[in-house]
Amino acid sequence: MEGVTNPLMRNQIAQHGGLDLLCTEFIRISSNTPSLRVLKKQVVKTDDIPLSVQIMGNDASLMASSAKLMVDCGADIVDVNMGCPTKRAVKGGVGSAMLKDTSLCYQVLSAMREQVSCALSAKIRAGFDNKEDVFEILKAIVDSGADFLAVHPRRRIDHYKGQSDWRIIAALKEKSPIPVIGNGDVLTAADAIRMFKETNCDGVMIGRGALANPWIFLQTSQIMAGQEAFIPQWQDIYNFYKGMCDAFTDFCDSESGTLNKTKEMLMYFSLNLPEPAPFRQAIGRSQSLKEMMNNLHSLLKENQALCGKTICALGEV
Numbered sequence: 001m002e003g004v005t006n007p008l009m010r011n012q013i014a015q016h017g018g019l020d021l022l023c024t025e026f027i028r029i030s031s032n033t034p035s036l037r038v039l040k041k042q043v044v045k046t047d048d049i050p051l052s053v054q055i056m057g058n059d060a061s062l063m064a065s066s067a068k069l070m071v072d073c074g075a076d077i078v079d080v081n082m083g084c085p086t087k088r089a090v091k092g093g094v095g096s097a098m099l100k101d102t103s104l105c106y107q108v109l110s111a112m113r114e115q116v117s118c119a120l121s122a123k124i125r126a127g128f129d130n131k132e133d134v135f136e137i138l139k140a141i142v143d144s145g146a147d148f149l150a151v152h153p154r155r156r157i158d159h160y161k162g163q164s165d166w167r168i169i170a171a172l173k174e175k176s177p178i179p180v181i182g183n184g185d186v187l188t189a190a191d192a193i194r195m196f197k198e199t200n201c202d203g204v205m206i207g208r209g210a211l212a213n214p215w216i217f218l219q220t221s222q223i224m225a226g227q228e229a230f231i232p233q234w235q236d237i238y239n240f241y242k243g244m245c246d247a248f249t250d251f252c253d254s255e256s257g258t259l260n261k262t263k264e265m266l267m268y269f270s271l272n273l274p275e276p277a278p279f280r281q282a283i284g285r286s287q288s289l290k291e292m293m294n295n296l297h298s299l300l301k302e303n304q305a306l307c308g309k310t311i312c313a314l315g316e317v
């Protein structure tokens with residue numbers, strides 16, 4: 001996720017286990033293959049968890065040489081972003097804009113296929129403005145020789161409005177000869193299990209749910225293995241964000257940089273709270289790391305009764 005799932009964040013979440021695959025945020029491929037600085041920043045593996053590096057662009061030959069570069073730098077999977085809904089991406093003809101042109105999807109992926117032998121995938125939405133288009137898009141992806149696809153079943157024109165339509169994941173899975181990863185609105189372990197059951201998908205990709213509850217992967221894997229799921233207590237949650245703050249401190253040039261990055265993560269965490277506003281205000285107005293962490297300590301302690309109920313809850317399994 002752009003601006004969020006940097007290597008530090010990925011590492012923090014991965015420490016709890018339950019993850020089979022980590023994905024980078026997108027790397028934009030415009031007029032050149034990415035610089036060494038970008039590669040060093042993004043293509044960073046966590047322990048031995050396979051890493052999928054996502055690239056976004058529409059120039060077949062540049063995408064192919066960039067894919068090769070990613071593999072040379074350690075990527076296990078190269079993924080093409082065909083889902084980014086922003087105006088900027090669409091204006092540039094990349095991300096979700098590619099869904100309007102299935103021959104372009106095919107050209108880009110097949111050029112990449114010729115260059116790399118690692119797993120190759122595409123992350124799509126449910127068409128640009130018409131859900132029916134997903135089947136043509138699926139055909140282009142399969143014909144290109146890609147190994148699997150991930151789908152966030154909202155159209156580009158939906159942005160994040162409404163609910164993602166899991167029936168599209170199920171329909172793609174039914175028609176697809178390659179594995180389909182489902183994505184969209186998985187906020188609890190129970191949602192992840194429900195997505196598996198309702199769509200028969202081969203894997204579940206979790207975005208915002210993992211930012212709100214970094215234990216969601218562990219909890220899902222424990223439930224699926226028939227084990228009791230871990231419910232983090234307020235101290236676990238505090239320690240998680242303390243660890244993240246320390247990691248950002250080593251990485252960012254300034255205290256304000258660390259402060260802003262950690263605050264951003266805490267805003268996602270606040271989605272766990274029935275009334276996020278007071279939490280957001282107290283964290284948001286903190287002027288220093290010390291003040292923010294003190295505020296976090298008090299807020300979590302005050303809300304400890306919510307752990308497992310709304311905070312990092314499992315949902316109705």
Ligand SMILES: Cc1cc2nc3c(=O)[nH]c(=O)nc-3n(C[C@H](O)[C@H](O)[C@H](O)COP(=O)(O)O)c2cc1C
Pocket residue numbers: 001002003004024025026054081083084123152183184185186205206207208209
């Ligand atoms: C802040 C943010 C950044 C995102 N960046 C990316 C990205 O770089 N690549 C991508 O494929 N999807 C990106 N997405 C979309 C998510 O991967 C995912 O498809 C979407 O949020 C729906 O899944 P969720 O309900 O689990 O969050 C981003 C989403 C958010 C909220």
